[in-house]
Each structure stands twice: as structure tokens, then as C-alpha cells.
Amino acid sequence: MLDEQNRAKECTVKLTVNGTEHEVDVEDDMPLLWVLRDELNIKGVKYGCGVAQCGACTVHIDGVAVLSCQIPAADVDGRITTIEGLGTTETLHAVQAAWIEYQVAQCGYCQPGQVMQAASLLSEIPNPTDAEIDDAMSGNLCRCGTYLRMRAAIKAAATKLQEA
Amino acid sequence: MARIGTIARRTFLIGSAAVVGGVAFGYYAYKRPAQNPLLEGLDSGTAALTPYVKIDQSGITLITPRADSGQGAYSVQAMLIAEELDVGLDQIRVDPGVPSPAYYNTALSSEAAPFRATDDGLVAETTRGVMDAMMKFIGMQITGGSTTVPDSYDKLRIAGAVARETLKAAAAQQSGLDVAALKTANGAVILPDGRTISYVELAPIAATLEPVQQVQLRDPGAWRLIGQAVERLDIVAKSTGIATYGIDLEVEGMLHATVRTNPRRGGPMNSFDASAARGMRGVVDIFEITGGVAVVADNTWRAFQAADAIVFDWGPAPYPAQMEQHWQVLSESFNEDHLDSRRRDEGDVDAAMSGAEVITAEYRAPYLAHAPLEPISAMVRVAAEQVDVWAGTQIPRLLQSTVADMTGFGVDHVHVHAQIMGGSFGHRLEDRVVREATEIAMQMPGVPIKLTYSREEDTSHDDTRQIAMARGQGVVRDGKVETFDLGIAMPSVIASQIGRLGFPVAGPDMQIVAGAWEQPFKIPNYRVSGYRAPELAPISSWRSVGASTNGFFHDVFLDELIHAAGADPMAERLRLCWHDPSRKVLEAVAEMSNWGAPLAANKGRGVAFCMSFGVPTAEVIEVTDTPNGIRIDTVWVAAEVGRVVDPVNFENQVQGGVVWALGHAMNSEITYSDGQVDQQNYYDFEGMRHYHTPQIHVRGLENGDHVRGMGEPMVPPAPAALSNAIFAATGQRVREMPMHKFIDFV
Numbered sequence A: 001m002l003d004e005q006n007r008a009k010e011c012t013v014k015l016t017v018n019g020t021e022h023e024v025d026v027e028d029d030m031p032l033l034w035v036l037r038d039e040l041n042i043k044g045v046k047y048g049c050g051v052a053q054c055g056a057c058t059v060h061i062d063g064v065a066v067l068s069c070q071i072p073a074a075d076v077d078g079r080i081t082t083i084e085g086l087g088t089t090e091t092l093h094a095v096q097a098a099w100i101e102y103q104v105a106q107c108g109y110c111q112p113g114q115v116m117q118a119a120s121l122l123s124e125i126p127n128p129t130d131a132e133i134d135d136a137m138s139g140n141l142c143r144c145g146t147y148l149r150m151r152a153a154i155k156a157a158a159t160k161l162q163e164a
Numbered sequence B: 001m002a003r004i005g006t007i008a009r010r011t012f013l014i015g016s017a018a019v020v021g022g023v024a025f026g027y028y029a030y031k032r033p034a035q036n037p038l039l040e041g042l043d044s045g046t047a048a049l050t051p052y053v054k055i056d057q058s059g060i061t062l063i064t065p066r067a068d069s070g071q072g073a074y075s076v077q078a079m080l081i082a083e084e085l086d087v088g089l090d091q092i093r094v095d096p097g098v099p100s101p102a103y104y105n106t107a108l109s110s111e112a113a114p115f116r117a118t119d120d121g122l123v124a125e126t127t128r129g130v131m132d133a134m135m136k137f138i139g140m141q142i143t144g145g146s147t148t149v150p151d152s153y154d155k156l157r158i159a160g161a162v163a164r165e166t167l168k169a170a171a172a173q174q175s176g177l178d179v180a181a182l183k184t185a186n187g188a189v190i191l192p193d194g195r196t197i198s199y200v201e202l203a204p205i206a207a208t209l210e211p212v213q214q215v216q217l218r219d220p221g222a223w224r225l226i227g228q229a230v231e232r233l234d235i236v237a238k239s240t241g242i243a244t245y246g247i248d249l250e251v252e253g254m255l256h257a258t259v260r261t262n263p264r265r266g267g268p269m270n271s272f273d274a275s276a277a278r279g280m281r282g283v284v285d286i287f288e289i290t291g292g293v294a295v296v297a298d299n300t301w302r303a304f305q306a307a308d309a310i311v312f313d314w315g316p317a318p319y320p321a322q323m324e325q326h327w328q329v330l331s332e333s334f335n336e337d338h339l340d341s342r343r344r345d346e347g348d349v350d351a352a353m354s355g356a357e358v359i360t361a362e363y364r365a366p367y368l369a370h371a372p373l374e375p376i377s378a379m380v381r382v383a384a385e386q387v388d389v390w391a392g393t394q395i396p397r398l399l400q401s402t403v404a405d406m407t408g409f410g411v412d413h414v415h416v417h418a419q420i421m422g423g424s425f426g427h428r429l430e431d432r433v434v435r436e437a438t439e440i441a442m443q444m445p446g447v448p449i450k451l452t453y454s455r456e457e458d459t460s461h462d463d464t465r466q467i468a469m470a471r472g473q474g475v476v477r478d479g480k481v482e483t484f485d486l487g488i489a490m491p492s493v494i495a496s497q498i499g500r501l502g503f504p505v506a507g508p509d510m511q512i513v514a515g516a517w518e519q520p521f522k523i524p525n526y527r528v529s530g531y532r533a534p535e536l537a538p539i540s541s542w543r544s545v546g547a548s549t550n551g552f553f554h555d556v557f558l559d560e561l562i563h564a565a566g567a568d569p570m571a572e573r574l575r576l577c578w579h580d581p582s583r584k585v586l587e588a589v590a591e592m593s594n595w596g597a598p599l600a601a602n603k604g605r606g607v608a609f610c611m612s613f614g615v616p617t618a619e620v621i622e623v624t625d626t627p628n629g630i631r632i633d634t635v636w637v638a639a640e641v642g643r644v645v646d647p648v649n650f651e652n653q654v655q656g657g658v659v660w661a662l663g664h665a666m667n668s669e670i671t672y673s674d675g676q677v678d679q680q681n682y683y684d685f686e687g688m689r690h691y692h693t694p695q696i697h698v699r700g701l702e703n704g705d706h707v708r709g710m711g712e713p714m715v716p717p718a719p720a721a722l723s724n725a726i727f728a729a730t731g732q733r734v735r736e737m738p739m740h741k742f743i744d745f746v
């Protein structure tokens, strides 16, 4: 019986990730997180909790931050951007540049998610207040406790982006 | 600064050896040569060399044997070598090296010896020597106990200096010039006429020379790197998502595994039914391993899903099933039968209390998970000729021997590839995930098996921080603290942890009283007793170990007595403190926080002090009692570390450690019901988030003569300062963590 259910769940999913189109054949409830990590080998998307508690898995869908552990890949309607697509070492996004300047990372494991969340925040609110930063960022845990540097980096990136 | 004598006494002889196309410089063990991991396959008479610097035709590599779980250890170690070698950090590669007994960590064993960090007497030094010898015997290449900086501080600089001077000698030989005329900069020797010869070019000649041992370490005034903020070597990779952690490994032909073991830790598995799981898509195999079941699949999520579909019948836990029983065990341990140590016993506590008005208090600190954001994982491949282990670990050398024992391969056929760690906080001092991955890989020879824990499995199967309880009795007189008597009961962390690694432990466990017995206070009647409770649930080193609980107990009780005496919390701590570097951190934090300035009626401030890992650390916390609860506004931290190697990394570490300590103190605990951990994920083990985070101001003092690491010492005083601040703001004394049982935080 389970076999039948499983077969029924399989589907072909088309995804556009960082500008590249992919087609994968997966269960219709496999979270985007795991399709990106294990099927497409895009490892900048991190697994931290799997239950919307940590933000490590944050990606953009059409520029908006989404927890990839919470959305089945089959339900994605839009262009996906991961940290690898936000900016590279040669073409840093303003948030990444600020993260480097402020030496935010310790272990760094949360940082792809933090950077994606911060980039999404600044595209919606170019000059966020402390309270707006708290609202946007509080779903992203950092066990190393780098929150103060992130706050400074977000403000620096906001200034840079507005000058640009 | 003539440092030669020091070098000789500590036998930091730096040797060199030819490697393909170049030279390696490193620690030369003059007695029984430790095996050199970089010379494998080369026949060489200099097998005693353990390299810190390798220069070959591909460039300059600095080998940094202490693991980096996020504290910037690779960068700090590289800075120490590069300072003396005269290379820029952009000119070198960093390699964590391979497990080798010669990278043993001497600073860690010093902390295990039962002497106060303030005690430099001959006996203390001698005992440190004994512990060092034992550490070398075990070959503990361990990252822990905030020892990376102190252990590396001399060794790595000397290695850099010897390499530099030998390269100069090589340049002298090649150019026919006097070595005194040569200078070095940017990875090259500079000739008097301005021409340069690169280290890479000189490396083959240097390999033929006797290394120059007569080196002088640079005067701190001439440092280019140490004391400066440098861009961390890993910062770009970690800001752009290209840093690869153990959990991200992807190799040809690999399979994904996960495990389920008894949630009643260490209890038996009576039976399991995997019939539903076996038919699920992508499942390759499901089989029994020690203590539970492994699922092997073609994708991590499918392994998790299949594991969820297995039905288990688990047997009972070997420890009490309910949390109240754990506390009961501690409560019943405050007696002479369980007395483990009483190394602080001054004046006459019992006489001072008889007939006096005695102030008493009881304190509790819960089990805590480490919960690094990267769930634990390990990849193992058991091939015909060798075993490969890829893991983020603080104990590469022990893993190597464990895996060798399990697989029957010799240790030299077990290759441990150290991975970047997404946090550890002590979690990766354990080897269970590697043992399990090895067991699975042994069933599937030749296939790389990456074992990943689900967050739930990681949280509920952690070897946690100890639970601990303390009872204080004290007397105050004439506005002064006169009698301070603190008993602390906990199971032995060291026995639980080292026991799991297979080493016997004898003698008192000083972690039971660490952060309490060795505090630099002079109180007329002053006693600290450690009571060793029977073993309960498995426990392990959690950032700052014993001091993480005892710093809270000792300082909050001191604060209670000071308030009872009617004294000022800062002034009375200063009056009681006899240790000059410790007084200086108290004075610094008083000045930084403008202690004594008037506060709004709904605000309160607390100060706390704890010396741990040889670092006197004082913290002041200011809170506001808002209508919705307590808001932590500001934290000021001053610590005496001897030398701040990188000020930005230092500040980041200290701020992170304060966030760590306060987050757990506010809202986190691990509890047991029916023998199982109640908490599963970050929704019930949360820690601090962005919106909670206070301002944190940090100052590192550089007055001491030892160099100390700062991975842990900021943790113990923080919960105490918070409790003391809450008392100042509200009059409510919080004696138990997590504090959200009694206080709402906003």
C-alpha cells in the first residue's frame, strides 16, 4: 500500500535556480531544501532544523526570502536564488561585502541564510530601523552569537545600496 | 628579548626536512620521535619532524593543527607563524594537517591539574609537567579548554622564526653574501641591492641545511600582524556560501545514512519493525547497529523519512526516568560520602556559623545541549587498503585510533580529513557519530557513507552539559562578607566523557568545583566543597565545562551575601579580591559601565566575576524592568588575556560567548521524562535570537604574563551578572536556570 502511495507521489519538477533550469524527478513532498542540496548539489543552502526554526535554509523565490525546508520543490512557482546566485567572490552583493567588512562569521554555518534574509529585507525596506531588523531577522538563529555584527553590517549595506 | 633560554628549556627545537620540491619546518621531538605525518612515503632519516611550515613548489603552507569550529583558530595560528616568517596572510595556504601525536596540546593538560591558574609555585609547575607528559603519552590533539592560543603562542612563532632564519641561511649560501646583510619580507629574502629571492626558490636549498636554532622572537613593538585586526582567512568563503562543511561533503558513489538509537540513552533496543520503511523510495538498506538502527538511502531526506517510518520497542534507560529523580540524586549527594574535593578551606567556617545568623541559598543549573547549527555528521569509507574519515572534530587523533580499532586497520591506514565545523561548543569532542558511520561503512565496503543526524536526533541524543546544584551558607558582619561556604554537587563530567573514550579516570574531578574553588578572593572563613554525584544521564564538556554552572553559583551567592551586608557589589568584590590582574578587570568593567552612576527606577545593574581557564573576567549587565518583562539592555565585559592576538576576532568571540551564555540562561534546558529527552528542536531549545541581543562592550586587558584563550571564560560570569541585575532591578533573586521559569524576558 505504501508502495502505491509512494509511486503516486512522484513527479517531475522544473526549477530555475540561479538562472539555470533543472528538471528533477522527486516525491511531490520533498522540501526544496533537500532537492537543492542532495539532488542538485547546491550546498550553500543549509539544513539546520527542518521545521522553520532556524533560517539556515533561507533562499529567495523571485527575490523574497523563503524557508526552503518549508516548501515542497513541486510547489515552487518562481525563480530561485541561493547564496551562490546572490553574488560571487568576484561580484559580491552589498550584503556579502558588508558581511566581509564587519567580519561577521564565526563558524559561518548560519550565514548563507542570514545573508539571504538580510538581502531580502533591504530590497523591501532600504533603510530598516532596529525594530524592523529584529522583525525580519529573528527567525534566523546564530548559535555562535554574531547578531551585533550582523546588525552593523545590515546598516552598512543599507547605506551602500542607497548611495548606489 | 633573549628567548633562547626559554626555547631550550621547553625543548621547542624546530627541525627541518626535505619534502618533494621543498622543505618543511616543524616541532622536533628530541626523545622518542613522533611520526611525521607529512613524510609518509618518503624515506627520510628525519621522521621526528612535525611540520608547521611547508614550502614547496606550489607555495607556502602553514599547518594549523587545532581545529576551527568558528573561533577563528586557523587564522590566529596562521598569524603567529606568519608574523615571524615574514609572509602576508594572502601569500599562504592553511592546512589543518593530519592527526599526529606530535601536535599534542600541552595547555589543556595544565588546566586539568588541580592548581589554581593564579598559583605559579613550584609544585604547580611540576604537576603541570606530569600532566603534560601524560597528555603527550595519549597524544591528545584536542581542541578545547580555550587552549588554542596559549598552546600555539610560543611554538608557532618559534617555528616561523626558525624557518625564516634557515631560509636566510639558504639565501646567503646561494648569493655568497653574509647572512647579516639579508632581510626578509613578503615571503622572500631581500638582498642588500634590493633583489629578492622567494622562499619557494630557496626551499630546496634550505632542506639541505641544519635549521638555525639561534633565533630571537620579534619584540612586540615590531609586530605587523599580532594585535592587528586581520581579515579572517575564511571570511570570504563564509560570506559567499562557498565554505564547505562536513555535512556538505559530496563524493562519487556516496550514500546517505541516518540513525535512530534509543532515546533512553544507552538503553537496549528490544525490537524494531522496518517493513514500511524498506519499501520507501531511495532506501538502500536498513540494518541494526550498536544501540539502534541505521538507514542507508540515496538522499538525506529519504533516509530521514524512512527512519521516521520504523517502529521501535526501546528498553529502559540506565539512569532515573524522571527529572525530579535526577535532582533528588544531586540533593542526596551533599555529604561526606560523596565529598570529592575541598581544596579551598580557609579560616573556620563551622565555628563562624555557630550562633551567627546564617544566610542560606540553593541553586540549580540544568542539563544543556550543545546544538551547534550544523547537525553532526561524518563520512567514512572502508576500502580494501585504507579507511578514510571525513569529520568536523576536536579530537582527530583519537578518532584515528578508534576507527583503527573498529576496522582492524593500522592507524597509519586510517586517514582523518578534518572538516570545517558549523559550531561545536564541545559537541565535537565526542566520537559517537564517527563510530556509527564506521559501523555502517563496514557493512558496505568501498562505499562512502555520509551519516547525518536529524536535528531532533542530535538534540535528543546529545551528551549534554552537566546538571548541578549548589548550597551556600554564609555570614556577614559589619557590612562585610565574613563567611562563605559553598557546596556543589554534580556527576563527574570528566568520568562520563573520558570514560566513553575508553580512558580510566582517577582522583578528584576538579571540574566539579571549577569556577568556584580557585576564585581570587580572601574571605576570613571560605570553603568550597565538591560533591561527586553518581553518574546520571551521559554528560560532556559544554563551553566552559564545570565553570558554566559554578561561575553562576559562586558569584550569585557572593552577591547575595554582599547585599545582605549592605555593601556595594563592586566595592565589596574589589575589597575581597587579592589578585591584582583580577582587580584590574573589575576596575575596568566599573569604569566602562560607569558603575555607580544613577539609574532610572526601573533599571538595575549587576556585576559578576569569574576566573576560568586562567582568565579573570568581569561583567556588568544592565536590565530594564519593562511592563512586559525584563529587557537585557547592555553588557560590559573586561577580561585579562595577556595578549589580544586579533582585536576584532576577540570582540566577536566575547560577544558571541555572552550571547551564548545569556541565551541558555534565559530560556534553555534539557529535561528527561520517561528516560527520554523532552526537547527536540530549536522550538523548545531556543537560545538567544536577534531581538533579545543586548549591546555588548568588550575590553581585553594585557597585563598578565601568560597568554590565554578566550573561547570560554566570558561564559561563566554572564548568567550570574544577569541574575544580579534582575535582583537590583526587581528585588527578585533568581537562583535557577533557565530563568524564564520565573521571569519573562522581552
Ligand code: FES
Pocket: A046, A047, A048, A049, A050, A051, A052, A053, A054, A055, A056, A057, A058, A067, A068, A069, A070
Ligand atoms: S532548516 Fe529551514 S528553518 Fe531551519
Ligand code: FES
Pocket: A105, A106, A107, A108, A109, A110, A111, A141, A142, A143, A144, A145, A146, B070, B373, B422, B423
Ligand atoms: S556563525 Fe555559527 S551559527 Fe552563526
